[in-house]
Amino acid sequence: MxxxxxxxxxxxxxxxxxxxxTADEIVAKYIKAxxxxxxxxxxxxxxxxxxxxxxxxxxxxxxxxxKRPNMLRQEIVLQGLTGVLAYNGKTGWKVxxxxxxxxxxxxxxxxxxxxxxxxxxxxxxxxxxQKGNKVEFVGMEPVEGxxxxxxxxxxxxxxxxxxxxxxxxxxxxxxxSKLIIRGAExxxxxxxGDYKEVNGWYLPFSMESGPKGSQFKSKVAYDKIEANVSVExxxxxxxxxxxxxAPASGSSN
Numbered sequence: 001m002x003x004x005x006x007x008x009x010x011x012x013x014x015x016x017x018x019x020x021x022t023a024d025e026i027v028a029k030y031i032k033a034x035x036x037x038x039x040x041x042x043x044x045x046x047x048x049x050x051x052x053x054x055x056x057x058x059x060x061x062x063x064x065x066x067k068r069p070n071m072l073r074q075e076i077v078l079q080g081l082t083g084v085l086a087y088n089g090k091t092g093w094k095v096x097x098x099x100x101x102x103x104x105x106x107x108x109x110x111x112x113x114x115x116x117x118x119x120x121x122x123x124x125x126x127x128x129x130q131k132g133n134k135v136e137f138v139g140m141e142p143v144e145g146x147x148x149x150x151x152x153x154x155x156x157x158x159x160x161x162x163x164x165x166x167x168x169x170x171x172x173x174x175x176x177s178k179l180i181i182r183g184a185e186x187x188x189x190x191x192x193g194d195y196k197e198v199n200g201w202y203l204p205f206s207m208e209s210g211p212k213g214s215q216f217k218s219k220v221a222y223d224k225i226e227a228n229v230s231v232e233x234x235x236x237x238x239x240x241x242x243x244x245x246a247p248a249s250g251s252s253n
Contacts, residue, residue: 023137026149027125029170039200040122044068045231046198050205050222052076062220071236072119087115088236104238113157114179124153125163125172132156143174171195171202176212187212199227 031037048064061077073086081097084104092107092115107115117124124133134154141150141164148164155161164174175190194206203225210217 021137021149023135023151026137026151026165026170027128027135030125030165030172033170034195034202035197035200037126040126043199043201043227045227045229046121046203047226047229047231048222049224049226050220053219053221055216055218065231065235066119066121067231067233067236068121070116070119070121071233072115073235074118085111085115086236086238087112087119088233089119091238092116093238103241110179113159116157117155117159124155124161125151128153138162148173169195171204191217194221196225198225201227 031040034040044067046064046066048062048066050062052060052062054060062075063077064072064074066072070089071087073084076083078098082095083098084093084095085107086093087107092112093104094107094111095102095104120131124131125135128135133156136152136154138150138152140147142148143164147167149167149170151163151165153161153163160178162176163172164176165171166173172192174192177188177190179186179188188209189212190207190209192204192207194204195202196205205222205225206219208217208219
């Protein structure tokens, strides 16, 4: 009987770390693991430079600039043409030269949802309550054979994301979401990895995204992420048609 009781006791003790976790505890450990709130808030701008690897190994150069509180600009370069997707905190716009469109256009409703989410400088987990987001711990689930903490994240706009957090380092290793593409709902997943320190803040340098369960995914691989570079607010504002485009901010640095 003692042996049975001891076995039950040990099983209970070793089960505590996983079962006793709460959403707030996981989020707190995540923030601590990536550098802490002070380091995160010390970064006011980010410039990510790298490449997008699409199906068949097709590559495009990309640069993404972010600025607090919620401004975003992403450029994709192919054969001398530069496509732009941007948001200035109020309005979003795009330039699609690959479609023969050289003038800026307003984003559609679904595009706006995606760009507003992407413009959240710290991501939806940091200060989530202040942003109107809700985070729930919904159990353990394996990611590529390794157990992960699964968080249900309900954004302020009602959209739902599932974040899978590494049980050792508490960083997101997978994000699942549902997207509306050309009127159809698509379940999408993003695998995050290659975390490196940027000004004291650990950020993923690799993101692989595509339909859930599909082998056909595109990968973004950043070779450089710079913090607190000079990025003018005008970079996020749609240019006036016919005006000369502004050079990339910080290009002389």
